[in-house]
Amino acid sequence: MDASQIESLLWQSESETLDFKVQPYLFDGATPEQRGELIKDILAFANAWRQTDAHILIGVEEVKRGHSIVRGVDQHIENRTLTTFVVSKLNRPLSFSYSTVNMEGGKRVDVITIPVKERPFFLKESYGRLAANTVYIRRGETTATADPAEIAQMGVARDTHITPVLDFEFANLEERQGIGMTVPVSCRNVEIPSNSQIDNYGPDYAPFGSSLSNENEHYYRDLARYLRDYTHLFPVGVAIRNGSTVTAEKVVARIRFDAREVETVTLRPPKEPTKDRMLRAMPSLAPDPEGLRLEKFSTTFETTVSLGDIQPGITNWSRHPFFIGSRYTINASVGVTLSAHNLRVPIELAGTFVFDVTQVKITPDFIYQMGDSE
DSSP states (O other): HHHHHHHTTSSOOOBBBBBEESSSSOOOTOHHHHHHHHHHEEEEEHTSOOOOOOOEETTEOOOTTTTEEEEEOOOOHHHHHHHHHHHHBSSSSOOOOEEEEEEEGGGGEEEEEEEOSSSSOOOOOOOBBBBBTTEEEEEETEEEEHHHHHHHHHHTGGGGGGGOEEEEEETTTTEEEEESSEEEEEEEEEOOOOGGGOOOSSSOGGGGGOOOOOOOOOHHHHHHHHHHHHHHEEEEEEEEEEEEESSSSEEEEHHHTTTTOOOOEEOOOOOOOOHHHHHHOOOOOOOOOOEEEEOOOSSSSEEEEEEEEOOTOEEEESOEEEEEOOOOOOOEEEEEEOOOOSSSSOOOEEEEEEEEEEEOOOOOOHHHHHHOOO
């Protein structure tokens, strides 16, 4: 849980998955009755009918139908002390987390997060005002006691509720816009002159390969190759929306292109040419863009895009594009496999890249003119 996630929760109302507390729970030096309030709230959320994590935000004043206000807290409970205390009272182990998040203005909010687990949970022995063997449950904004019929239904068909629902599409990352599964691509296939037809750049070079100039004599030829190798490439991003009410964990998209239909798939465009001879000689040591990996097999390009956890109702965008190119007008098929830690069966999708390629032939004079204008 981070500040941006808390900010999104501040716009929501209290429910079976969310509660706001202005004041911290009394714990250190508190009576069993006072500590029992904290146990009761954790039990109520643990037993609630929900499909996603529940959160108790401490140090927040609720504003109904509006943006709740962060007041902050100065007293904090040690995480291990709290979890050990609560679990020791229950009929079965309950994993939950207690953390502190720094918000804007230096205010701190404590967050208790209770994941979806097999139920019911209850106290083995009475504690404070809480009764043993009683199933407390969260209903909307209030806490109640579950009846026997409801307890019997807890955990039934739970697996049908924990699978995330993911919607995938390719995306224009600069405009933060989805472009669907059928992607139109307009590009150019540039035919360049041979190296022997292109003059050197800069002053005449001295005999024996020495020169007092640091200018790159191959600049015009480098520029021609850059135009050839860049103008047929199209940047491709990925957008995945989680349409369910459960967090999709460690989402990965594997995108496959047929190498017989698509000439190029790369994680970065060609290196821009430079007029500096020393800079030209320097190798590129840049690592692969974060979240992307590319492999080429005999007839297939496979790009792997990692998008991390995707919260319910949220769209995650890939941080960087990859680049795809064809030199001929063609409809190139693409296969997509979506996987996640809590997605039992991968999702298989199919799409098409519709390449409209214009054939262009450039002359040495065009290259000289472009290079001299840089």
